[in-house]
Amino acid sequence: MYDYLIVGSGLYGATFAWFATKAGKKCLVIEKRPHLGGNVYCEEVAGIQVHRYGPHIFHTDDEDVWRFVTQFVPFNRYTNSPLANYKGEMYNLPFNMNTFRQIWGVTTPMEAIAKLDEQRREIRELLAREGVDTPRNLEEQGLSLVGRDLFEKLIKEYTEKQWGRPCRDLPAFIIRRLPVRFTYDNNYFNDRFQGIPVGGYNRLVEGLLAGVECRCGVDFLHSEYRDWRRFAKKLVYTGPLDAFFNHCYGELEWRTLRFETRVLDVPNYQGNAVINYTSHDVSYTRVIEHKHFELFGNAVYGNPRTVVTEEYPVPFLEGMEPFYPVNDGRNDALCRKYKALADAEKDVVFGGRLAEYKYYDMAPVIKNVMDYWKADGEV
Ligand SMILES: Cc1cc2nc3c(=O)[nH]c(=O)nc-3n(C[C@H](O)[C@H](O)[C@H](O)COP(=O)(O)OP(=O)(O)OC[C@H]3O[C@@H](n4cnc5c(N)ncnc54)[C@H](O)[C@@H]3O)c2cc1C
Numbered sequence: 001m002y003d004y005l006i007v008g009s010g011l012y013g014a015t016f017a018w019f020a021t022k023a024g025k026k027c028l029v030i031e032k033r034p035h036l037g038g039n040v041y042c043e044e045v046a047g048i049q050v051h052r053y054g055p056h057i058f059h060t061d062d063e064d065v066w067r068f069v070t071q072f073v074p075f076n077r078y079t080n081s082p083l084a085n086y087k088g089e090m091y092n093l094p095f096n097m098n099t100f101r102q103i104w105g106v107t108t109p110m111e112a113i114a115k116l117d118e119q120r121r122e123i124r125e126l127l128a129r130e131g132v133d134t135p136r137n138l139e140e141q142g143l144s145l146v147g148r149d150l151f152e153k154l155i156k157e158y159t160e161k162q163w164g165r166p167c168r169d170l171p172a173f174i175i176r177r178l179p180v181r182f183t184y185d186n187n188y189f190n191d192r193f194q195g196i197p198v199g200g201y202n203r204l205v206e207g208l209l210a211g212v213e214c215r216c217g218v219d220f221l222h223s224e225y226r227d228w229r230r231f232a233k234k235l236v237y238t239g240p241l242d243a244f245f246n247h248c249y250g251e252l253e254w255r256t257l258r259f260e261t262r263v264l265d266v267p268n269y270q271g272n273a274v275i276n277y278t279s280h281d282v283s284y285t286r287v288i289e290h291k292h293f294e295l296f297g298n299a300v301y302g303n304p305r306t307v308v309t310e311e312y313p314v315p316f317l318e319g320m321e322p323f324y325p326v327n328d329g330r331n332d333a334l335c336r337k338y339k340a341l342a343d344a345e346k347d348v349v350f351g352g353r354l355a356e357y358k359y360y361d362m363a364p365v366i367k368n369v370m371d372y373w374k375a376d377g378e379v
Contacts, residue, residue: 034216048305
């Protein structure tokens, strides 16, 4: 008999297992994939750590979370500074003085502020003429936030590729904010702590799950563990929320990505870890060159080969990995109904991005588990 049966070995399940074990509880982790770690799992290809389910950059402002993860593995100094390629024109992201210089030729913050204000005026005046207070769709929202030039070159077609629909047909809430910086600073995140585990995320997961009994290739929903009370006092479920309840109210929608990964016989393919392709000309949204997550400067030339991955957004179909919840009105209403069922489940913890039907970065997932154990008073 276990204290906890933990379904899923992603960061939620693995962190939960660590805290439970520390509190003297006996855990069994079951994982339907053939490996542990969920979406942060890495594979070594051509001597390079490849983030198999999309690039993962750890970032947080929370010192407790940073201290927690760095006890298992040192983190490198990777700083996310993606670029955008629009029909061969290169722009720095997030929007900052470098981007404004590249798109408008302005060089001072005052010039950039004036230009941005002029760009936003068009949509402000249109909405005022039509007696509308707030943007009615994603196109109006994007134009209100950053004006036509930035919206059309760097947001519109990229977002349409991501969602498979024109921005005019997408709800405004998808982009609530578009950070704009009037400094020459290409660091994507504002957080104090950022990096990638040296040697890859598997080392972090191995640290979290050290000494914990784990079984891979076991799908909770189609195994004897479905009758979990026979095995454990409590269940921690990190799989999809609707699947736990046999989709009794219907299916929650997801978006996902298809990855095409190639090994190339060149030492440095694109000079950066992440390049967004923001026009319809190419159907992928990003190209990732994995070695730049772990090698910096001329160290990239130490390995004569490189690994690149193109990311293609696709609608979710049975058998794929669900990545991004579609938090529109229909799905949020459905999710509330499932959450009411979840609340009534005694002795089951629903946690993580699948069971909460919510996009979470890694640090908040870990924080949620830390808070759970603090509130429970067991650690
Ligand atoms: C493409 C992409 C890029 C991302 N990039 C970043 C980033 O740069 N920075 C960042 O902070 N966050 C990033 N994230 C978010 C990060 O992946 C999540 O925060 C993290 O994976 C959440 O962990 P989790 O345990 O909730 O989910 P998961 O990692 O998905 O783990 C859930 C596990 O449960 C297993 N499971 C599901 N159902 C069953 C079942 N029935 N039986 C057994 N096992 C089951 C799954 O196989 C999976 O291993 C990214 C996410 C995606 C999709």
